[in-house]
Amino acid sequence: MLENISSVKVSGGWHKQYTHSAVSTHCTMRFAVFLPPGASESNKVPVLYWLSGLTCTDENFMQKAGAFKKAAELGIAIVAPDTSPRGDNVPNEDSYDFAQGAGFYVNATQAPYNTHFNMYDYVVNELPALIEQHFPVTSTKAISGHSMGGHGALMIALKNPQDYVSASAFSPIVNPINCPWGVKAFTGYLGADKTTWAQYDSCKLMAKAEQSNYLPMLVSQGDADNFLDEQLKPQNLVAVAKQKDYPLTLEMQTGYDHSYFFISSFIDQHLVFHHQYLSA
Amino acid sequence: MLENISSVKVSGGWHKQYTHSAVSTHCTMRFAVFLPPGASESNKVPVLYWLSGLTCTDENFMQKAGAFKKAAELGIAIVAPDTSPRGDNVPNEDSYDFAQGAGFYVNATQAPYNTHFNMYDYVVNELPALIEQHFPVTSTKAISGHSMGGHGALMIALKNPQDYVSASAFSPIVNPINCPWGVKAFTGYLGADKTTWAQYDSCKLMAKAEQSNYLPMLVSQGDADNFLDEQLKPQNLVAVAKQKDYPLTLEMQTGYDHSYFFISSFIDQHLVFHHQYLSA
Numbered sequence: 001m002l003e004n005i006s007s008v009k010v011s012g013g014w015h016k017q018y019t020h021s022a023v024s025t026h027c028t029m030r031f032a033v034f035l036p037p038g039a040s041e042s043n044k045v046p047v048l049y050w051l052s053g054l055t056c057t058d059e060n061f062m063q064k065a066g067a068f069k070k071a072a073e074l075g076i077a078i079v080a081p082d083t084s085p086r087g088d089n090v091p092n093e094d095s096y097d098f099a100q101g102a103g104f105y106v107n108a109t110q111a112p113y114n115t116h117f118n119m120y121d122y123v124v125n126e127l128p129a130l131i132e133q134h135f136p137v138t139s140t141k142a143i144s145g146h147s148m149g150g151h152g153a154l155m156i157a158l159k160n161p162q163d164y165v166s167a168s169a170f171s172p173i174v175n176p177i178n179c180p181w182g183v184k185a186f187t188g189y190l191g192a193d194k195t196t197w198a199q200y201d202s203c204k205l206m207a208k209a210e211q212s213n214y215l216p217m218l219v220s221q222g223d224a225d226n227f228l229d230e231q232l233k234p235q236n237l238v239a240v241a242k243q244k245d246y247p248l249t250l251e252m253q254t255g256y257d258h259s260y261f262f263i264s265s266f267i268d269q270h271l272v273f274h275h276q277y278l279s280a
Numbered sequence: 281m282l283e284n285i286s287s288v289k290v291s292g293g294w295h296k297q298y299t300h301s302a303v304s305t306h307c308t309m310r311f312a313v314f315l316p317p318g319a320s321e322s323n324k325v326p327v328l329y330w331l332s333g334l335t336c337t338d339e340n341f342m343q344k345a346g347a348f349k350k351a352a353e354l355g356i357a358i359v360a361p362d363t364s365p366r367g368d369n370v371p372n373e374d375s376y377d378f379a380q381g382a383g384f385y386v387n388a389t390q391a392p393y394n395t396h397f398n399m400y401d402y403v404v405n406e407l408p409a410l411i412e413q414h415f416p417v418t419s420t421k422a423i424s425g426h427s428m429g430g431h432g433a434l435m436i437a438l439k440n441p442q443d444y445v446s447a448s449a450f451s452p453i454v455n456p457i458n459c460p461w462g463v464k465a466f467t468g469y470l471g472a473d474k475t476t477w478a479q480y481d482s483c484k485l486m487a488k489a490e491q492s493n494y495l496p497m498l499v500s501q502g503d504a505d506n507f508l509d510e511q512l513k514p515q516n517l518v519a520v521a522k523q524k525d526y527p528l529t530l531e532m533q534t535g536y537d538h539s540y541f542f543i544s545s546f547i548d549q550h551l552v553f554h555h556q557y558l559s560a
Binding site: 008009010011015064066068222255256257260262264265 | 502545
């Protein structure tokens, strides 16, 4: 059962938040949806899924990205899940980059995380099914995200190219098996055996992608981002894309950092990018 | 001395926060400024002052209004002060609508508030002088705000029509002497003698405005705003404007509430409105 917990008009459409009891994560999950003006059962619209970064909830993008004006104009719904399971029964740590607020969009195999931390299943399967059942949307989907959520968006698109028409990311962690944030999260959720990690690493996934499954992919990265060299490493994905002739565009943006001010500066461009494919 | 505490590129321009020791309020004040691309000593730009509402700081508008893309395009700087003095030495109450976070843009006359709560002087005199000294801006100013800050913007423009080219507000408190928020604040800051209140009431000020000092004024109000009937009462200002033939446009927007989602939906329209006069 979906419980509607807020409903606010914005840019001619509606921003709404819901909670529901999730099967994948065995807890109550919250998500937010933006419905553009005119979306109805007789006028269903495609969906852009947005995955947020470390410490975020469903609210950061919806409040700070400034995406609604362009999404309303283009007729795109936006769905933003939370970044992890939450609640008193969900394991947590006093850490911004692990456990609650940092689900990393994987299915955990290690206790005590494996009961709840199944954000991969939640985002790939459970949430879209729920959205398509309860909202005036088509099954045409694109996916985007920021930082940890950029990792989630690219990784999920590369693993499920049949489910999405396009993928993009802001400041994504493209090679989690080779950066401190990813190594910490994957060790905790997947265990010390690194052979289990590659299935969630965008560089590894792109390296074995088949050309018939290629998706248009756009990455925006600020060159004043404090996390660029140690955590994000977009050049690692660009190297794979070159080798594979994968249709990845990386746009380095001079002077921008890792914040939502960067996202708000280029979100319209990402929406227009996805709209080409969502409306095709 | 201005201390720069953040500097982030956004929409081709810059968002910067500063602190300084303020004379008006006898405490350290924080403010934020957006500088559009190309603003420089040889290309000075006009300024829109933005006054926020109850509980807000300099950050709410800057993070949630989605104003920068249009402000960059139009070449307008935006300055957002905090909504009150703050600090351990500043009197406070366990209340969202009085004392810290709720300065109401007046000069307090009542102890213990009269030392610090001089937001009127700060916004009208001290802050613009500082801005014009330290940033690449002209002295051409417009003013806008939300809720308590909408009261501040309209009231300050009506009291100082020579200082601003235009005024606007979202969901403003237009008649504070006749609503619970205003009565509580004015009693606390100005005392029980209501004859001292009219100088800060937009309806009273407009009623005695001289035609040669009229300013173009735009008010946007959502009709699903929970505070509309008890606190905001825009019809009271419209009645005065009609009597006085004052150039006030009130736009009632169907279905919108009191939140920043409303502001983000119409901020571009307000920026275009001010730009007509700022660039004249």
